[in-house]
Amino acid sequence: MSLSDEELQRYSRQIVLRTMGLEGQKKLKRSRVSIVGMGGLGCFSSVQLASMGVGYLRLIDQDVVDITNLHRQILYDTDSLGYPKVEIAQKRLTALNPNVEIDAMPLTVNEETAYDVVKDVDVVIDGLDHFAPRYAINKACVKHKIPYVYGGALETYGNVTTIIPEKTACLECFLGRLSDEGMPTCETAGVLPSILATITSIQVSEAIKLLTGGTPSLANKMLFIDMNALSFTSFNIVNRENCPTCGTQLIEAKPTVPGLKVVELCGKDSFMASPIQPLTLNIAEVAGILEERFTIKLRSTFGLTLERSDGVSISLMKTGNALIKGVSDKKDATTIYDELMATLKK
Numbered sequence: 001m002s003l004s005d006e007e008l009q010r011y012s013r014q015i016v017l018r019t020m021g022l023e024g025q026k027k028l029k030r031s032r033v034s035i036v037g038m039g040g041l042g043c044f045s046s047v048q049l050a051s052m053g054v055g056y057l058r059l060i061d062q063d064v065v066d067i068t069n070l071h072r073q074i075l076y077d078t079d080s081l082g083y084p085k086v087e088i089a090q091k092r093l094t095a096l097n098p099n100v101e102i103d104a105m106p107l108t109v110n111e112e113t114a115y116d117v118v119k120d121v122d123v124v125i126d127g128l129d130h131f132a133p134r135y136a137i138n139k140a141c142v143k144h145k146i147p148y149v150y151g152g153a154l155e156t157y158g159n160v161t162t163i164i165p166e167k168t169a170c171l172e173c174f175l176g177r178l179s180d181e182g183m184p185t186c187e188t189a190g191v192l193p194s195i196l197a198t199i200t201s202i203q204v205s206e207a208i209k210l211l212t213g214g215t216p217s218l219a220n221k222m223l224f225i226d227m228n229a230l231s232f233t234s235f236n237i238v239n240r241e242n243c244p245t246c247g248t249q250l251i252e253a254k255p256t257v258p259g260l261k262v263v264e265l266c267g268k269d270s271f272m273a274s275p276i277q278p279l280t281l282n283i284a285e286v287a288g289i290l291e292e293r294f295t296i297k298l299r300s301t302f303g304l305t306l307e308r309s310d311g312v313s314i315s316l317m318k319t320g321n322a323l324i325k326g327v328s329d330k331k332d333a334t335t336i337y338d339e340l341m342a343t344l345k346k
């Protein structure tokens with residue numbers, strides 16, 4: 001794979017790096033990376049990876065842009081409010097570097113979708129804010145032997161490690177099975193943009209080492225950073241023989257059953273409903289059917305936002321994911337989703 005004159009110029013200040021060179025740059029061009037979660041972490045890491053010339057980026061996020069995202073999620077601006085994050089991100093990153101192929105997936109990450117999220121990539125970058133989808137990604141990466149650069153940040157703290165299947169501990173080896181229930185979130189605890197920029201810069205540098213044949217610095221090592229004290233501490237982690245994900249006593253995955261998952265989100269009265277098997281809705285068709293019963297507040301390539309007369313807002317993506325705002329009960333959110341789908345099937 002060769003580089004065009006434009007690319008040689010564009011990347012000249014990194015090709016000259018001793019750790020990169022022309023060969024390293026060509027390797028980046030051949031590389032494929034998934035960025036799971038396009039919030040505070042994914043925005044920063046995707047900008048770096050796209051600018052640097054990674055050939056293919058897959059962006060995964062279930063959410064739409066909210067005003068509370070804008071202090072830290074650098075790909076979005078005031079005009080992006082209400083649009084699917086992956087749609088705006090794809091546009092911005094393509095404008096930033098048209099040499100990069102950018103695939104956008106407005107999808108909820110769970111055990112059923114995790115394989116689609118990680119398949120055929122060389123590295124997976126964590127940009128998630130919950131543990132349940134991280135365990136699903138970890139499991140899919142272990143199964144398909146794809147390196148997973150874990151990163152997390154909240155308040156002024158963050159941590160990062162590089163998981164290489166069959167070589168290092170996996171996420172479950174060192175975290176066990178954490179539940180998202182009762183965990184602090186960005187809404188309750190806040191998050192400082194600079195910790196996100198720091199953690200993601202380290203994630204990117206680990207990914208670049210993996211992609212260009214270097215040695216990652218955080219294999220079997222967790223780096224813990226606190227921006228408030230400006231402290232960087234690391235400790236060794238080891239794999240557990242009885243780890244249910246990567247250990248010798250593996251538990252078989254449950255078979256996929258059709259259905260719907262509804263989870264409460266970080267944010268007031270918000271739920272995400274996602275079909276276990278993603279759908280392929282035609283947004284123009286869907287808008288035609290729904291405009292008789294709802295006010296369509298926003299329509300884009302990847303989805304549309306509807307408002308009911310009682311103020312409940314529903315952002316429906318082409319994958320069938322729906323962000324439902326303005327309801328306080330999971331049951332109500334489920335009913336709203338089921339009714340919406342029933343309308344579409346008529």
Ligand SMILES: [Zn+2]
Pocket residue numbers: 169170171172173174239240243244245246247
């Ligand atoms: Zn493990």
